[in-house]
Amino acid sequence: MKEGRPRSFYVLSIFFAAYVLFLYGPMIAIYVLSFQGPQGGLTFPMNGVSTYWLTKLFQGTGIVDLGAAFRRSLLLGVIVMAVTVVLSVAAGMAFRRKFKAQSILFYSAIASLIVPSIITSLGISLEFRIIDDLIKAHWNENFETSMGLLTSGLGAHLTWTLPFGLLIMFAIFNRFDPRLEEAARDLGATPWQAFRHVVLPIILPSVIGIGLFGFTLSWDELARSSQAIGAVNTLPLDLQGLTTTVTNPDIYALGTIISAVSFAVITLALGTIHMLNKRQAAKGSDAGKGLV
Amino acid sequence: MDTSEDILQQASPGLIPGSGTARAAKPTRLSPSFISWLQAGPMMLVFLAFFLIPLVFVVIVSFWDYNEYQLLPAFSGRGYTDTFEGCIAQLPDLCTIAKTYLKTLKLCFLVWAITLFIGFWVAYFLAFHVKSKTWQTGLSLLCTIPFWTSNVIRMIAWIPLLGRNGLVNSGLMKTGLISQPVEWLLFSEFSVVLALVHLFTFFMVVPIFNSMIRIDKSLIEAAYDAGATGFQTLVNVIIPLAKPGIVIGSIFVITIVMGDFITIGVMGGQQIAAAGKIIETRVNALQFPAAAANAVILLVITFLIITMMSRIVDIKKEL
Numbered sequence: 045m046k047e048g049r050p051r052s053f054y055v056l057s058i059f060f061a062a063y064v065l066f067l068y069g070p071m072i073a074i075y076v077l078s079f080q081g082p083q084g085g086l087t088f089p090m091n092g093v094s095t096y097w098l099t100k101l102f103q104g105t106g107i108v109d110l111g112a113a114f115r116r117s118l119l120l121g122v123i124v125m126a127v128t129v130v131l132s133v134a135a136g137m138a139f140r141r142k143f144k145a146q147s148i149l150f151y152s153a154i155a156s157l158i159v160p161s162i163i164t165s166l167g168i169s170l171e172f173r174i175i176d177d178l179i180k181a182h183w184n185e186n187f188e189t190s191m192g193l194l195t196s197g198l199g200a201h202l203t204w205t206l207p208f209g210l211l212i213m214f215a216i217f218n219r220f221d222p223r224l225e226e227a228a229r230d231l232g233a234t235p236w237q238a239f240r241h242v243v244l245p246i247i248l249p250s251v252i253g254i255g256l257f258g259f260t261l262s263w264d265e266l267a268r269s270s271q272a273i274g275a276v277n278t279l280p281l282d283l284q285g286l287t288t289t290v291t292n293p294d295i296y297a298l299g300t301i302i303s304a305v306s307f308a309v310i311t312l313a314l315g316t317i318h319m320l321n322k323r324q325a326a327k328g329s330d331a332g333k334g335l336v
Numbered sequence: 337m338d339t340s341e342d343i344l345q346q347a348s349p350g351l352i353p354g355s356g357t358a359r360a361a362k363p364t365r366l367s368p369s370f371i372s373w374l375q376a377g378p379m380m381l382v383f384l385a386f387f388l389i390p391l392v393f394v395v396i397v398s399f400w401d402y403n404e405y406q407l408l409p410a411f412s413g414r415g416y417t418d419t420f421e422g423c424i425a426q427l428p429d430l431c432t433i434a435k436t437y438l439k440t441l442k443l444c445f446l447v448w449a450i451t452l453f454i455g456f457w458v459a460y461f462l463a464f465h466v467k468s469k470t471w472q473t474g475l476s477l478l479c480t481i482p483f484w485t486s487n488v489i490r491m492i493a494w495i496p497l498l499g500r501n502g503l504v505n506s507g508l509m510k511t512g513l514i515s516q517p518v519e520w521l522l523f524s525e526f527s528v529v530l531a532l533v534h535l536f537t538f539f540m541v542v543p544i545f546n547s548m549i550r551i552d553k554s555l556i557e558a559a560y561d562a563g564a565t566g567f568q569t570l571v572n573v574i575i576p577l578a579k580p581g582i583v584i585g586s587i588f589v590i591t592i593v594m595g596d597f598i599t600i601g602v603m604g605g606q607q608i609a610a611a612g613k614i615i616e617t618r619v620n621a622l623q624f625p626a627a628a629a630n631a632v633i634l635l636v637i638t639f640l641i642i643t644m645m646s647r648i649v650d651i652k653k654e655l
Contacts, residue, residue, distance in 0.1 A: 049465075052566065056461040060475070063458050066534065067482050070493035073503075077496055087496045088503055135379040143372035145380060152383040158587060159391070160595020160638060162612045163631045167390025170397050170624060173407070199386030206379055235371075260484035266598055271619055283488050287602045299489040306485045314477070 075303065078296035086293065097297035110279075110298070117279040118305075120193055120201065121263040127198075128205040128258030133251060136213025137239070140222075150210075157207035161267030164203055168272040172196045191274035200272035201262045208261065209254045216250045246324075249317040256313035260306055394635075398628035407624055415629030419614075433614070437637070440611040443525070443600070444593045447532045451589050452582065454533070455540025459581070460574075462541075463548035464556075476545070483538045491531050491602045498522040498530075523605030531603040532593055539588035547581030548574070583648050590645075594638050611637075 077084070081092020101110050139146065156164070172191040179187045190196075224246065228238040244251075266280045273281065279302055286295045366374075401412035423431040430438070458479065466472045482490065497503045498521040505517040520526055551574065559569040575582075597612030611634050618627035 050566075053465050056457060056465055059457055060461045063454060063537075064478060067479070070497055070534070071482065071485070071490060073496050074489065074493045085501075087499055087501045088506075131379045131382065134375040138372045138375035141368060141372055143369055143376065145373075145376065149376055149380050149383070152380070152388065156383055156387045158591040158638075158642065159387075160591060160612060160634060162595050162597055162615050163394060163635055164387060164390060166615060166619060166624075166627055166631050167394045168386055169619075170393040170628065171390045173624075174393065177407075196386075199382065202382050203387045206382060210379070256484065264484075264486040264488075266488060267596075270598075270616070280486055280488055283486070283492075284598065284602065287488065287492055288606065295492060299486070299492060303485050303489055310481060310484050 071303070074296045075300050078293055078300040080293050084293045086296075097293045098300065101294065101297050101301065110282075110301075113277055113279045113282050114301075116193055116276060117263060120197060120278065121259045123194065123198060124201045124205055124262035125255050125258035127202060128209045129251060129255045131202075131206060132209025132213050132254050133247075135210055136217060137243075139210075139214065140217055153207040153210045156203045161204070162270070165200055165268045165271040168196050168200050168268075172272075189274065191272070193273060193276055193278075195274075197269060197273040197278075200268040201265055204265060204268055205258045205261050208257045212250060212254050212257065216247050220247065249320045249324075252313050252317050252320070256310065259309055263306060263309075264302075391635075394628045394631050397625055398632045400625045400628075402623055402625045406622075412625070415623075415625035415627075418623075418626050419629050419633070432609075433633075436609045436614060437611055439609060440594060443529060443532070443610065444590055446529050447536070447593050448586060448589050450529070450533045451537045451540045452586065454537050455544055455585060456578075456582070458537070458541050459544035459548055459578075462545055463551075479538060479541055487535055487598070488602065490535055491599060494527060494531060494534075494603070495522065498527055523603065523607065525604070525608060527603045528600050528608060531599050532596070535599065536589050536592055539592065540585035543584040543588070544578055544581035547578040551577045579648065583645050587642055587645050590641055591638050594641070595634060 073088075077086075077088070077090065078097055079093055079095065080090050080097065081094045082096045084091040084097070135149065139150075169191070172189070172195070176187065176189050176191070179190070220243075225238050225242055228242040229235070233241065264280055265278075266284060269278055269281055277285070279298075283295065283298055283302065286298070397407065398415050399411055399413065401408040401410050401414055419433055420431065423434060462472060462475055462479075466475060495502070499505070500517045500519065500522075502521070504521060505514075508514045508518065555573055555577075556569055559573050564572065595612045597610060597616045600608055600610045600613060601616075611630070615627050615630045615634070618624075618630060
């Protein structure tokens with residue numbers, strides 16, 4: 045091979061840098077624009093610098109009841125995250141052995157991932173409408189609806205987050221050394237002890253990754269929420285509603301706040317993963333390093 | 337291991353100290369298959385309740401009747417006949433539904449081609465040109481982070497750039513290339529394709545990168561040693577081996593664009609018709625059977641595309 049970098053390296057470096065700029069450039073533009081002065085408009089150049097639009101949102105004098113939607117989205121996101129982590133880790137463990145419904149579950153997850161969101165969302169809304177009609181017809185005439193944030197909404201979000209969780213578990217166990225667990229069992233650990241003290245600490249960084257996917261995908265979810273969330277709106281739905289009537293930087297300010305939460309969660313998760321990896325490297329096994 | 341312990345236990349009960357008492361204390365051992373059910377069951381239930389049964393309802397309701405207010409649970413093909421209205425009568429002109437699907441397929445093809453090109457080279461750069469593991473992780477993360485942020489925000493982020501008084505227009509005006517602001521930059525098919533590429537190239541990068549990272553580097557050196565040019569190596573070694581990733585990425589992108597109604601709505605200024613948008617419009621008009629019929633049609637077309645593509649590669653083997 046030739047010395048130094050080939051010319052293609054430089055061409056592709058520029059291509060990659062352009063792609064990253066394409067990814068982040070527009071986002072950064074609206075973060076900057078949300079810090080405009082009270083006279084600010086929708087485009088550059090900026091009209092003064094202030095936190096006017098951001099504080100306006102928090103005062104509740106703005107376009108949406110930010111507080112309520114914010115709390116709803118946060119609540120749903122945290123629940124989706126917790127359920128996604130628990131169910132994905134459990135199902136991932138199951139896939140390490142052969143079991144009967146294995147391929148049914150696998151194909152359900154893949155199908156749930158790629159069937160267009162609008163269809164899943166419509167299906168859930170039809171399901172709940174029919175349940176409502178049945179309840180009204182047979183049990184309680186005054187029944188309102190069983191659709192809601194934590195029923196149909198939660199279910200809709202899980203059909204989106206669980207496939208990601210399961211695929212991450214596959215990736216984890218593809219490079220997991222089962223001998224570690226066998227060693228624990230040979231030393232007398234119960235299956236639960238082997239999981240709790242051997243398997244879980246090893247896979248923990250990736251499990252946090254599943255949680256990160258669970259929360260952020262729910263926090264920003266729109267297509268599946270659209271028909272299945274019931275009467276109330278989540279934050280992204282409010283934001284989407286605003287796009288048809290944009291006239292001032294309100295919408296950018298809201299976008300900045302939603303993104304700030306995303307970035308806080310991403311930083312927290314990645315920081316924790318980094319810390320855990322470091323600790324594993326420092327205190328982990330010295331196997332294969334020869335006699336010390 | 338359990339089994340060997342069981343055999344030993346039978347052969348000489350006193351050999352494993354303590355195991356006898358352990359058994360006595362825990363008389364009910366769960367069978368492995370029961371444990372599997374316990375572990376995988378909850379996820380299966382979620383898919384059953386919120387994905388599989390809803391899909392069945394979509395199919396059932398698509399054959400129901402409806403009036404202006406409600407669903408009428410009686411068999412009717414109205415959802416479908418309404419959808420295909422005029423398709424035969426208007427021949428040789430195309431009816432609305434056919435035009436809409438053609439437009440959706442066109443968008444789909446454009447977005448697929450562009451995301452494939454960008455995704456392939458980004459993955460190629462990460463897999464073959466970035467040698468240090470730390471840099472590889474860091475740069476992959478850089479590509480992933482936007483995926484964890486809101487899609488709508490990433491759409492509206494184009495407004496200050498592409499709008500009539502946006503950065504692009506004012507830049508072009510300053511350089512004197514145009515004298516009037518260009519109108520087709522925003523709320524047009526152009527901005528829809530741009531936003532879809534912006535949002536979903538990620539789905540191309542990840543699977544292609546995964547395929548490429550598994551390619552044995554010695555194969556590439558062998559090709560080089562055998563006198564292959566860089567281009568020949570690319571076409572005859574790398575692309576065939578990256579094919580599974582390319583197919584999986586393509587399935588993701590195509591299914592997302594086929595069913596999209598949000599990006600097309602927001603970036604098209606709610607003016608562009610598409611397969612997903614028909615469903616949304618019907619739901620908003622409370623015509624659920626018609627919405628369901630459109631969902632079934634979309635599902636069938638999506639399924640056909642995926643079947644054609646998965647002929648090329650066994651998805652299960654690649655994960």
